[in-house]
Amino acid sequence: MRDLGRDARSVLAAIERGMKNHYLVPTALIAKFARMNLQNLKYHMSEIHRKKLVYHENKAYDGYRLTYRGLDALAINCLVERGSLASFGMIIGKGKESDVYLGTGGPKSSTVVVKIHRLGRVSFTKAREKRDYYSGDRPSSWMFISKLAAQKEYNHLRALHGRDFPVPQPIDSNRHIVVMEYKPYSLLNHVQTLNKPKRTFVEIVNLVNRFLANGIVHCDLNEFNLLINVDTGELTVIDFPQIISAKHPDARFMVERDLECVRRFFQKRFKKSYNVTADFSLLPTNDDKISNDETNLGVLLKLSGYSNQKRDDEYRRYREDILRAESQWQDAIDKGL
Structure with a gap:
């Protein structure tokens, strides 16, 4: 990636732009987006194809698409700049x-x-x-x-x-x-012993309660998404793409599932069992109040479940959208498009 020139990056960006509407971006369209003649384009295409930054196919027509490696190159270049x-x-x-x-x-x-x-x-x-x-x-x-x-x-x-x-x-x-x-802590899953396991478990439950009080549920809280300073017991939570609003219909189920995952881990690893559970009174009950509360993170971040109608309809619909996307993607592969 260090050897990737400005023109080669322009070609990658042109392919990325074309992929908004094409599974394989036609060569002529890439040249248009990159503002490059076909001869120069062919030279740079050879370079980026050799580096496995793009996938090339010449069945129905001559076209290219980015690989994840090509997307990496674009993103890393922007972050470095x-x-x-x-x-x-x-x-x-x-x-x-x-x-x-x-x-x-x-x-x-x-x-x-x-x-x-x-x-x-x-x-x-x-x-x-x-x-x-x-x-x-x-x-x-x-x-x-x-x-x-x-x-x-x-x-x-x-x-x-x-x-x-x-x-x-x-x-x-x-x-x-x-x-x-970077937090120089240990992944909880890598920790073999804890000086005060009950205190750690209670702190995890308190974190869950604090999330609820701010209108959110983590939805994937387990030993793989918790970092701990084994000397001080300080915790850090990671992995947040999947959080939902505490007003989501499945919020209580998700909280119980998260805590059950942590509870099973403590039983298996530290041979300790604790009955401490979340404060479910923190789950919202007044829909109108929550929908208008801009201090609530579920509302502020527009998480799934924050409103009665629009967002909940989107949450139910997105599964169909993704299934359709995957189906169309596979159809394009089968047809050689």
């Missing part, structure tokens, strides 16, 4: 929906975490059923939905960090990548 990212380090996490790296960046060139969303992996086809990433009226690709997921996570982190929740400070975001503060 803005001074938010200077270098990449080791990979510290590889999950079903993202890859997480250490890096350096920010105003002080400090250690940062670089989270690259990669929805649509075979192991994560359930994303369309569990994530409120998309509620628009037109179908879209997994690459587009990855961008939405990253933007949602960045916005959620900004709002939560602004209210002093124990979350990493967001630094920047571009396309499907989020750069955030």
Whole structure:
């Protein structure tokens, strides 16, 4: 990516633009968007294709589309130009929906975490059923939905960090990548012993209650999304694309499921069982009051469930949108378009 010239980046950006309406972007359209003649375009296409930044097909017509690697190149270049990212380090996490790296960046060139969303992996086809990433009226690709997921996570982190929740400070975001503060803590799943396990469990429940008091539910709170300072017991919560409003019809179920996940982990790892549960009296009951409360994060972030009609209708509809998008994407592949 360091050897990628300005013209090559312009070609990648032109393909990205064309992918809004094409599965494979015609060569002539790429040349038009990149403002480049076909001879120069062919030269740069050869370079970026060799680096596996694009996929090429010449069946129905000569066309290209970005690979995730090409999208990485565009996003990383923007983050570097803005001074938010200077270098990449080791990979510290590889999950079903993202890859997480250490890096350096920010105003002080400090250690940062670089989270690259990669929805649509075979192991994560359930994303369309569990994530409120998309509620628009037109179908879209997994690459587009990855961008939405990253933007949602960045916005959620900004709002939560602004209210002093124990979350990493967001630094920047571009396309499907989020750069955030690095917390030198241990993943709870990696911790074998705790000095005061009950205190830690109670603090997790208190965090859930604090989320509820601010109108949100995490929806994926478990040992893989909790960081802990084993010396002080300080907790940090991570992974926020999927949060919903506390007014969502499934809010209580999601809270109970989150706490049950944590409870099972404590039983298995530390041989401790605690009956402490969330304060469900914090779940909203007055719809009109919540809908007009701009201090409520569920309202402020327009999370699924924050209103009775419009957003809830979108939440129910987005699953059909994503299923249709995936179906059209597969049809295009089958037809060679």
